Amino acid sequence: MLRTEVIRPVHELLDGHAAARPDDVAFADDARDVSWRRLATTTRRLAGHLAARGVRPGDRVAMVMANAVETAETYLAIPRAGAVAVCLNPDAAPAELAYMLADCGARVVVTDVAHAGLLGPDVTAIVVGGDYEDLVADEPPTPAPDPTDLDVTAFMLYTSGTTGRPKGVELSLRSCLWVVAACWAPIVGLGPGETVLSGLPLFHSYALDMCVLGIVATGASERILPRFSPTRILEMLGDGYTVLPGVPTHFSYLLQAAGHRPRHRLRMAVSAGAILPASVNETFEQVFGVPLLDGYGITETSTMVAMNWPHGTRPYGSCGLPLPGLAVRLVDPATGTDAPPGGEGELWVRGPGVMRGYWNRPEQTADVLVDGWYRTGDLARADANGYLTISGRTKEMIIRGGENIYPAEIEAVLLRAPGVGDAAVVGRAHPDLGEEPVAFVVGDPDLDAVAAHCREHLTGFKVPVAFHLVDVIPRTGSGKIKRFELARLLSGEKAPA
Structure with missing residues (x-):
């Protein structure tokens, strides 16, 4: 009450x-x-x-x-x-x-x-x-x-x-x-x-x-x-x-x-x-x-x-x-x-x-x-009982060839892959498809095994096209992913410290 x-x-x-x-x-x-x-x-x-x-x-x-x-x-x-x-x-x-x-x-x-x-x-x-x-x-x-x-x-x-x-x-x-x-x-x-x-x-x-x-x-x-x-x-x-x-x-x-x-x-x-x-x-x-x-x-x-x-x-x-x-x-x-x-x-x-x-x-x-x-x-x-589940953000949504991709869904799969301690997904521009998902992972994983894990658990268009090992996923004080910093990495810019 x-x-x-x-x-x-x-x-x-x-x-x-x-x-x-x-x-x-x-x-x-x-x-x-x-x-x-x-x-x-x-x-x-x-x-x-x-x-x-x-x-x-x-x-x-x-x-x-x-x-x-x-x-x-x-x-x-x-x-x-x-x-x-x-x-x-x-x-x-x-x-x-x-x-x-x-x-x-x-x-x-x-x-x-x-x-x-x-x-x-x-x-x-x-x-x-x-x-x-x-x-x-x-x-x-x-x-x-x-x-x-x-x-x-x-x-x-x-x-x-x-x-x-x-x-x-x-x-x-x-x-x-x-x-x-x-x-x-x-x-x-x-x-x-x-x-x-x-x-x-x-x-x-x-x-x-x-x-x-x-x-x-x-x-x-x-x-x-x-x-x-x-x-x-x-x-x-x-x-x-x-x-x-x-x-x-x-x-x-x-x-x-x-x-x-x-x-x-x-x-x-x-x-x-x-x-x-x-x-x-x-x-x-x-x-x-x-x-x-x-x-x-x-x-x-x-x-x-x-x-x-x-x-x-x-x-x-x-x-x-x-x-x-x-x-x-x-x-x-x-x-x-x-x-x-x-x-x-x-x-x-x-x-x-x-x-x-x-x-x-x-x-x-x-x-x-x-x-x-x-x-x-x-x-x-x-759900039928009113319980809410957050699936992503409208502005974070990746549209690949007309298909909507929500980074949170891919990140949940990545976090279950052996050796992955943290993960984030952002969109990368593609001349034909519009965008494609790219993954950043923290830990000591076999990236080929991580890719195979994604192919096993995700529909094909959702599987990241590239996987990058990083020391840390940039986050705000509340734990939200700073996707714009990762996007800068993809564009060749140095992300802010």
């Missing part, structure tokens, strides 16, 4: 936990932890100091920070100041970081020592390891504004950039907390006593919603890791953590590192951000002995659209059922009409989680928001 009681202003959520469980740990990392009472205080003080420095409602305050407790604090303090928290990838290339900072027009940037030198001389910075600590330790001259309007833009996250230059996605506090109310609280069961172990990058919407707002809305606790490390996670799982979020590649790496059933006290694991291969899902549950719930979400819908539940039917390979209170359609891209039962169509979404729009891009916003429906660009099918 929907847990709508968690959809409240940030300060009300924090003050409630500070009163009910003041000394319980809210967030912890390798350097420090923060109790609920302390978190309510540090975020209030930082919000007041931002207001005192001239930050006004609607102003953008950027964050360029590695995973840390301070990142979670800042995510919460900026909305308390009435401003928009713009969390940027701290590992972005300098040119891309400069582009996003200029695009969002941030008045102030909160950063850490490691990234302060990337910001340029004209940026007003608050630095963790410097003045940040002074600000959260002292009472501000101006009280925290603590606005109560849940429908203005509170967060702006840049799209993953799987097809090109990223766009700022405007999300409200209501849209994000609605996902908590519809997914993380009722389905995953976050609440007091639950402890989350997360190596997800906090600049991504998945982590913002589950690993920051999901914690604050429900009163759970979280250990923030600086990055995903399979060996470290396996070492820490025995310390009492109950929920482990990740992206599909994380769980593949955990299986490779585990070797046998590891010691842990997990209640469940959660996957989102990209398609989870059915084989990985099933094997993980066999080795770890707990449910691995696969879901589907995107930044433009404040993350989750569909989720598998821990009880009842869970078809492997499916991303589950639409969240309660959410409307979905599968629309035939060729006709614009709803696909027939069992047919494939572009997934359209309508509901409280849909974004307000793209920052300063009205035309691109109008392209994807149609009468309240968000056109995801993802292709999906629904």
Whole structure:
């Protein structure tokens, strides 16, 4: 059921936990932890100091920070100041970081020592390891504004950039907390006593919603890791953590590192951000002995659209059922009409989680928001019980001689081939056929055997015409494949580092 009681202003959520469980740990990392009472205080003080420095409602305050407790604090303090928290990838290339900072027009940037030198001389910075600590330790001259309007833009996250230059996605506090109310609280069961172990990058919407707002809305606790490390996670799982979020590649790496059933006290694991291969899902549950719930979400819908539940039917390979209170359609891209039962169509979404729009891009916003429906660009099918399975993307579709080919289908076959640890497929131009599929694989496989495996499991026109060994498949922080980088390799360009 929907847990709508968690959809409240940030300060009300924090003050409630500070009163009910003041000394319980809210967030912890390798350097420090923060109790609920302390978190309510540090975020209030930082919000007041931002207001005192001239930050006004609607102003953008950027964050360029590695995973840390301070990142979670800042995510919460900026909305308390009435401003928009713009969390940027701290590992972005300098040119891309400069582009996003200029695009969002941030008045102030909160950063850490490691990234302060990337910001340029004209940026007003608050630095963790410097003045940040002074600000959260002292009472501000101006009280925290603590606005109560849940429908203005509170967060702006840049799209993953799987097809090109990223766009700022405007999300409200209501849209994000609605996902908590519809997914993380009722389905995953976050609440007091639950402890989350997360190596997800906090600049991504998945982590913002589950690993920051999901914690604050429900009163759970979280250990923030600086990055995903399979060996470290396996070492820490025995310390009492109950929920482990990740992206599909994380769980593949955990299986490779585990070797046998590891010691842990997990209640469940959660996957989102990209398609989870059915084989990985099933094997993980066999080795770890707990449910691995696969879901589907995107930044433009404040993350989750569909989720598998821990009880009842869970078809492997499916991303589950639409969240309660959410409307979905599968629309035939060729006709614009709803696909027939069992047919494939572009997934359209309508509901409280849909974004307000793209920052300063009205035309691109109008392209994807149609009468309240968000056109995801993802292709999906629904079975007779309503379970959704993502089959590819409309823009990633390869058309070879009039035949539609979806890379995700080929990648699922490649990942079952001996010696293949990761894989991606992109289209290559062909003078007669239009396009043809080309595969990139990671690992130590016999490529002739991989080709034979594909011929065995795929219709002929879907079999890649070439196979390339690479050290790594380029992915976004959420695990999505950066196909445009692989396409550059095919065209002779050097892919960005």
